[in-house]
Amino acid sequence: MRALPALLPLAALALLVALPAAMTSPYALHLMILLFLAITQGESWNVLGGYTGQYSVGHAAWFGIGAYVTMMLLQFHHVAPWWGMWPAVAAAAASSLVVGSITFRLRGPYFVLASIAVAEIFRLVALNWKDVTNGAEGILMSDLPPLQVAGHVLTDFTSKVPFYYAGLALAVLTIAVNWAVHHSKLGYYFQAIREDQDAAHSLGIALTFYKNVALAISALFTACSGAFYALYVGFIDPATVLSTEVSVQFVLISIIGGIGTIAGPVVGALVIVPLSEALRANLLSDVIFGLHLVDETSPAGLFLKDNLAHAHALIYGILMVVVILFMPEGVLGFARGLLARRRRGHAPPVAEGSA
Amino acid sequence: MPIFLQSVVSGVLVGGVYALIGIGLTLIFGVMRVINFAHGELLMVGMYLTYYAFTLLGVDPFLSVLLVAPVMFLLGVLLQRVLIQRVLSALPQNQILLTIGLGLILSNTVMLIFTSDYKILSTSYSSGSVMLAGLSVSKPLFFSFLITAAITAALYAFLIKTDVGQAIRATAQDREAAQLMGVNVRRMGLLAFGLGTALAGTAGALISPTYYIFPQVGGAFTLKAFVIVVLGGMGSVIGATLGGLVIGTVESLAAVYVSSGLKELFVYLLFLFVLLVKPSGLLGKSRM
Numbered sequence: 001m002r003a004l005p006a007l008l009p010l011a012a013l014a015l016l017v018a019l020p021a022a023m024t025s026p027y028a029l030h031l032m033i034l035l036f037l038a039i040t041q042g043e044s045w046n047v048l049g050g051y052t053g054q055y056s057v058g059h060a061a062w063f064g065i066g067a068y069v070t071m072m073l074l075q076f077h078h079v080a081p082w083w084g085m086w087p088a089v090a091a092a093a094a095s096s097l098v099v100g101s102i103t104f105r106l107r108g109p110y111f112v113l114a115s116i117a118v119a120e121i122f123r124l125v126a127l128n129w130k131d132v133t134n135g136a137e138g139i140l141m142s143d144l145p146p147l148q149v150a151g152h153v154l155t156d157f158t159s160k161v162p163f164y165y166a167g168l169a170l171a172v173l174t175i176a177v178n179w180a181v182h183h184s185k186l187g188y189y190f191q192a193i194r195e196d197q198d199a200a201h202s203l204g205i206a207l208t209f210y211k212n213v214a215l216a217i218s219a220l221f222t223a224c225s226g227a228f229y230a231l232y233v234g235f236i237d238p239a240t241v242l243s244t245e246v247s248v249q250f251v252l253i254s255i256i257g258g259i260g261t262i263a264g265p266v267v268g269a270l271v272i273v274p275l276s277e278a279l280r281a282n283l284l285s286d287v288i289f290g291l292h293l294v295d296e297t298s299p300a301g302l303f304l305k306d307n308l309a310h311a312h313a314l315i316y317g318i319l320m321v322v323v324i325l326f327m328p329e330g331v332l333g334f335a336r337g338l339l340a341r342r343r344r345g346h347a348p349p350v351a352e353g354s355a
Numbered sequence: 356m357p358i359f360l361q362s363v364v365s366g367v368l369v370g371g372v373y374a375l376i377g378i379g380l381t382l383i384f385g386v387m388r389v390i391n392f393a394h395g396e397l398l399m400v401g402m403y404l405t406y407y408a409f410t411l412l413g414v415d416p417f418l419s420v421l422l423v424a425p426v427m428f429l430l431g432v433l434l435q436r437v438l439i440q441r442v443l444s445a446l447p448q449n450q451i452l453l454t455i456g457l458g459l460i461l462s463n464t465v466m467l468i469f470t471s472d473y474k475i476l477s478t479s480y481s482s483g484s485v486m487l488a489g490l491s492v493s494k495p496l497f498f499s500f501l502i503t504a505a506i507t508a509a510l511y512a513f514l515i516k517t518d519v520g521q522a523i524r525a526t527a528q529d530r531e532a533a534q535l536m537g538v539n540v541r542r543m544g545l546l547a548f549g550l551g552t553a554l555a556g557t558a559g560a561l562i563s564p565t566y567y568i569f570p571q572v573g574g575a576f577t578l579k580a581f582v583i584v585v586l587g588g589m590g591s592v593i594g595a596t597l598g599g600l601v602i603g604t605v606e607s608l609a610a611v612y613v614s615s616g617l618k619e620l621f622v623y624l625l626f627l628f629v630l631l632v633k634p635s636g637l638l639g640k641s642r643m
Contacts, residue, residue, distance in 0.1 A: 055448040057455065106630055109390050109447045113581050114630055117623040120578060124620045244574055248455060255452065307467045314467065317459025324453040325441055 016168055020161050029160040033232060035273045036167030040225040042253030042265025043174035048218035049251065050260035051181055053194025054104075054211055058115030059250040061099070061122045062219035064242035065092040066226025068126060071139045071236055080145050085227040092223030093216045100212040107197070116244065123242035138237025141230070163232050170228060174221050178262045181217075190214050194260070222250070245313060252316055256323055258330025267331050271319075276312040361490050362611040363604055368496040370603020371503040372558050376576060377583035377595035378510065379554030385527035385590035386547035389439055389450050393458035395577030397552050401427055401559025402568045403465060406476050409563075416476060416563050417498055423560045424553045431552025435545050443544070458573065466570035474568040481564050499561035506557065507596060514592065523547060527590060575619065582626040 020029065041063070049055050069088035073079035103114040126133045133139070146156040155162040181187040189210045192200040201207050230236045240246070249272075257268030277283075285308045289296045294304060327334035376398060383391050391397075404423045408414040414422065438457060442450045483494040514520035525533040526543040534540050566572065583602050587594025602622055609621040 055451070057451070102627060102631060109451060110585075110630060112448065112451050113390075113585070114627060116578060117582075117626050121620060121623050124617065124623075128614070128616045128620075245459075248459065251452065311463065311467060313459055314463035317456045317461075317463060320452055320456025321438065321460065324445070324449050324456065325438070328445065328449055 013172065017165075020164050026160055029164050031273065031277060033160060033163050033167045034277065035269055036164075036171040037225060037229060037232070038249075038253055038269035038273050039171040039266050040167070040174045040221065040228070041250050042257065042268050043171070043178050043262075044218050044221035044225060045250040046178055046254050046259060046261075046265050047181055047190075047221075048211075048214045050254055050264065051178075051187060051194065052190040052211060052214040053260075054214070055112050055251065056115040056215075056218075057112050057244070057247045057251060058117075058119035059218075059222050060242050060244065060246035061115075061119040062092045062096060062222035063226035063229070063246055063250070064119075064122055064126065064236075064238070065095065066223030067230035067236045067241040068133060068139075068226075069223075070227035071141065071230045072133065074144075074231075075139050075141060080147075081227065081231050082147065085224065088227050089220050089223045092226075093220045096215050096219035097212055100215040101208065104208045104211045104215075116247070119242065119244065119247055123238050126238045126242055133238075136237060136239075138235060138240070141234040144231065163228075166228060167232075170221075170224055175262060175266070177217065177221065178265075182262055186210075186213070191260070245316075248316060248320070252320055255330055256319060258332035261330075261332055264330055264332055271331065272316075275315060275319075279308055279312045279315060282308060357490070358611060359608075362607045364487070364490050364492060365496060366604035366607030367600055368492065368500040368603070369607065370600035371500040371507075372561050372599070373579065373583055373603050374507065374596040374599025375503050375554050375558040375561070376580045377587065377599045378507065378592055379551035379558070380580045381584045381587070381590055381592060381595040382523075382547050382554070383551040384584065385592075386523060387439070387443060387544050388447075389443065390447070390454070390581075391439075391548075391551065392451055392454035392577055393461060393573075394551070394555050394580050395573030395575065396458040396461040397427065397431070397555040397573070398559040398576050399465065399568075399570065399573035400430070400461060401556030402563045402566070402572065403469065403559075404556065405560040405563040406474055406568050409476055409478075416478065416560055417502060420502065420557050420560050423556045427556030428549040428553040430556075431549035432545050434552070435548035439548060440541070440544065458577065462570045462573055469570070471570055476563045476568065478564055493565070495564040499565075502561060503558075506554075510554075511592070519546070579619075579622060582622055582629075585626060586629050 016032075019032070023029065041059075045056070045059055066085070066088045069091050070081050070084045073084035073087065074081050099118050103111055103118065106114050127136055129135070144157040147154045147162070157163075181190065189200070189205050192203070192205055193207060193210060197207060226241060229241065233240075253268035253272055254265050255268070256271050257264030257266065285301075285304045288294055288304060289301065294301045296302075323330065329337075376394065380391055380394050383389060383394075401423050404426060405416050405419045408419040408422055409416055434457065438453060439450075442453050445453075478495070480494045480498075484491045485494055485497055486492070487497075514524055522533065522538045523543050523546060525536065525538055526540050526547075530540055533543075579602065583598035584595050585598075586601060587596070587598030602625075605621055605625060606618045609618040613621070
């Protein structure tokens with residue numbers, strides 16, 4: 001792929017920084033925040049799943065730890081989240097190392113299974129340890145304390161704008177982490193492990209050590225995204241932050257875009273977020289009615305109207321199957337393949353014959 | 356002591372059904388090396404079939420096995436043809452993701468059609484019990500165990516005695532060699548996925564009188580099926596039978612002596628422990 005001019009990302013960033021000044025609709029801001037969250041999730045997973053080739057389907061564990069520790073400190077111990085998120089992130093990184101040193105003795109499908117089991121263990125603990133986590137009731141945030149720096153109130157979190165900038169910062173940070181991984185010696189180790197574990201091992205790469213490094217980096221930023229989610233939504237329970245569906249979402253964002261690339265999770269987030277929002281806001285059924293495919297008042301129409309809003313998990317499933325079957329390298333890989341084919345198609349016939 | 360014996364007995368009875376779930380999964384894995392993450396969801400489909408056969412047609416849940424098993428077999432063959440066959444040579448991780456996607460599709464389609472309300476299938480004998488050597492045993496569990504035992508025995512006989520069964524085992528042992536010997540491995544794949552699906556559906560039918568029926572019930576069973584199969588050794592049918600009985604007993608004991616909310620926690624911890632200590636399982640060859 002040709003290197004993008006360095007100015008392009010900077011221009012995009014400047015645009016995104018200026019955006020809230022021009023865009024005052026809370027819903028538009030909400031969409032952008034969800035997009036940043038999804039990018040952060042996808043890029044975090046990508047370090048482990050994409051670059052190191054360890055498909056974790058248990059990232060809900062680190063997401064949930066980030067969300068729970070931040071929220072518990074805030075609600076039960078009155079620790080402001082910009083302090084409380086550090087223990088949360090540290091807890092996720094530390095526990096990921098413990099888990100990693102156990103599960104990285106396994107390979108391939110066995111690792112996938114173990115990662116799911118670990119996330120389930122965390123979910124069951126959160127569900128049953130009621131004194132600490134409030135169990136299935138979850139935790140509802142009362143109010144965020146105003147953020148003060150040297151006596152000045154920076155923000156009291158009454159609008160979505162501070163969340164917008166926090167989300168943007170997280171997304172940019174995780175993209176930068178992926179860029180660093182992509183271009184560093186550490187990243188080459190990761191990719192060597194992904195391509196051929198035994199060959200990497202024979203070249204002196206300590207497999208378990210570097211897999212653990214990748215997992216810790218991944219878990220750390222996943223926990224950040226969990227803390228961000230908890231504070232933005234203001235409510236968490238085991239089903240929304242620790243379920244297998246959450247883990248699947250992490251994987252999906254990356255594989256839709258194309259794993260092991262910096263831009264992949266961004267593309268994946270751009271597909272997933274508008275799609276699930278369109279379903280939630282019933283836009284899809286409006287389109288179906290608008291095209292007169294189904295009459296709005298017919299039984300089928302009423303059924304669609306009632307149910308399509310809950311169909312986002314179904315869409316996840318369909319996307320997953322379609323991507324694996326028809327574009328296992330993601331949208332980016334698929335587009336690259338199309339481009340290459342077109343370029344070959346446009347080549348003069350002589351060149352084609354000699355090729 | 357009676358409490359201990361009582362919980363071991365009910366654990367073994369539940370374990371019989373678990374064994375059925377595990378055998379289905381291990382059969383699919385053995386023949387195609389594909390890990391089916393939609394296994395619990397297939398079981399859930401079996402539960403719904405049984406529920407509606409009971410409420411709409413008045414078919415007894417245990418009798419409905421005769422209906423559920425062939426329907427699920429056909430569903431399995433269809434899934435194999437349309438989906439699984441296409442990824443047989445893909446990365447194992449991609450196969451897993453495909454079946455996870457399939458599971459999401461199944462559970463959410465069922466949710467859209469039948470809503471996520473919990474359904475209860477109550478028969479005249481649902482809360483009845485029989486006395487066995489001084490221990491009281493739940494009637495539906497006892498019946499389902501008897502049926503499970505019969506099905507397992509028939510399956511063993513099929514796999515060991517018949518030509519088709521031998522061809523399945525040969526494919527599981529060495530795909531290429533089996534092909535060279537004239538075994539149609541593609542057909543064995545269809546057969547294995549069909550059988551595995553039918554077994555999952557049958558297990559769903561058998562547990563429907565004792566469990567809540569709802570679209571998300573499958574997930575827990577998928578993971579449990581893996582624990583069972585890993586415990587017994589991936590690909591080993593006898594191992595899966597043994598694994599099912601062990602997991603049933605562990606769950607039952609954990610529910611009685613610790614807390615019923617935490618019984619699954621013990622199952623997953625046991626799973627991690629087995630993966631670490633003996634990843635090849637009780638009866639399997641090492642496939643790290």
